Amino acid sequence: MTSQKMICQGLSCERGGRRVLSDVSFELDGGAALLIKGPNGVGKSSLLRTLAGLVSASAGTIALEGGREDCRLGEQSHYFGHLDALKPALSTIENLRFWQEFYEPHSLPNGTGAIFPDLEAALEAVGIGHTTDLPSGYLSAGQRRRLSFARLLSVPRPVWLLDEPTSALDAASEERMLGFMEQHMQMGGMVIAATHLPLSLANVGELNLSAVQGPAGGSDATAEDTQAGMDDWFYD
């Protein structure tokens, strides 16, 4: 199998006692990107966290065709969220090396590995090569963000889940990051990004999350759904 396909069907989830996603479906081919759009609080982050397996879906299926069958999607994905997952007490390269050694690499369908398997090269590529041995606590917010992004470059994983990837980045860094996304897609990888900025990528689709009527308001069909969440159970 030389290409992969992500299929997500009827995904629903709830957080904090509130249904934030209901019946989200999409398909995404290898080498393509999907931008998740929508107003604030509509569930963009929740969708990414659900795909990553950090939030359990109350209904629906997620599958990566052509991927490892014994692994969930989240285990074959990089999740790049609001938090940088960096330890200020560790040096820049120690931070990056840990994730490279800890993460199981999942090479892309055509067999290519990481974009920058060499850590120093990865740091150089995101423009913080001069900070290698500095504690990452000395880095600026933008530099920390780039160091965190270097994790995606040093461990191969076919799916990138990016939550507001360009926040705290200047125009040049944003440009560079877009370049890496393009590169990842050319290697057959997939990118799913939640953003309200236009990301100028080729081969990109949009998933517009829009608010729909929740289970409140006496919609019996949802309330009687056996998959209904805890809150529906009490609301009844």
Added chain:
Amino acid sequence: MTLYDLANPTFFLKLVRRVLPWLIGACVLVSAIGLYMAFFSAPEDYQQGNTVRIMFVHVPSAWLALFCYGMMSVSSIGSLVWKHPLADVSAKAAAPIGATFTFLALFTGAVWGKPMWGTWWVWDARLTSMLVLFIMYLGIIALWKTFDDPAKAAPKIAVLTLVGSLNLPIIKFSVDWWNTLHQPASVFRTDGPSIATSILVPLLVMALAFTLLFVAMHLSAMRNEIFRRRIRSMRVRVAAKAPAAAAGRVVGAAGVAGGN
């Protein structure tokens, strides 16, 4: 998933409404019988006199304190394995009741201890185990109170409750060991199979009365907790006044097939 259908809250509340009056009635009746037997038909102890009658409250309280932890553990398995909200509610509702019974056991133990040992508290093995259990109950209650969202709290507290139930026998064993090491003569040696029928029967009746009391209180506490969560759920919905959920629709593009 069948559990969801079997025990939905409306059904449960209906059940509680129907069962509760009978339970309370039975509890009052059995308590009356038990108390009568405890005070009038059971003989005085030739050594302890009338103080021995404290036992008819003390021992059932201690039993119920343990029984209630067992109930909480079973509920915790329910909320971890089947993730059923009713199990969460049951575990949460049981904690304060269990703590109360444990307190009652400790309190009656102290009252009993004063005339017997001349002091309110001795580090007797059983009392000490009860004290540890009391702290565990209070910790669990405090934990329930600290979480904002009961749905998030439930699985975590279930884990803690189960670890506690694994530990309880070890705690009991270690406290017994510790106790025999430091004071070989235990005071509670009168019980066991040699207990006289005239004492045993009222004790069992009182234990039944306490169990009925527990079931009645547990069911009403569960009912209250369901109401509480309904209020919470309504408030969350009000806060999220804007339609709550999002549905995804793909706007077609290269490489992306449209979903339904």
Added chain:
Amino acid sequence: MTGSMTNTRDAAHWARALFIREFRLGVRVGGGALIGVLFFLAVVTVFPFGVGPDMKMLARIGAAVLWIGALLATLLGLDRLFQADREDGSLDLLVMSGRSLELVVLIKCAAHWCATGLPLVLAAPVLSLFMNLEPVAMGAVTLTLLVGTPALTLFGAVGAGVTVALRRGGVLLSILVIPLCIPVLIFGVSASTAAVSDFAPFKAPLLFLCAISVLAVVVGPVAAAAALRNAGD
């Protein structure tokens, strides 16, 4: 066959990486090992002020004082065990990595113990001089602490997993964990005092202590992982 061998080698590889990272953080962050030992010293020092400097009595309660000091010092740093990872987003990545979360917890505990528990054990002989312990009792306390403190860390990990999402979970964690640690304390102190007494058995409580530690190695990571697994949302 080769598959399982590469799996084992792979597991050793990431486990080593995690251990090194956790150990480094344990030593570097927040005063590291030193702060626990200092607290231990402070607790042990405060006892003679409370009970008086009678050397005979101090020798009698010394083992207990050291054990209580070690218990409190162990509880001290536990609230950050998973909370720090949760706050900076590492916990999300650890949970979704596909690595066994139980093993991750076990390794984190091992590293945490090496960075904070082991120094307490090493400090125990020195502190037991303050408590006027005989050399035999000194050895016994150190040995029981060596065997018992891992159990404290592992039971503590359950509390840390349960309270990971709570902003001020530290005190609550101690309240939850102390009852679980009572058997460890009882057998630890029993064995320590028995070493210098002709009447009490030494081997039995020591073996019970070992048994509890072994149990904690199983129960702690499984329970803590179960508590952490849905910490993300």
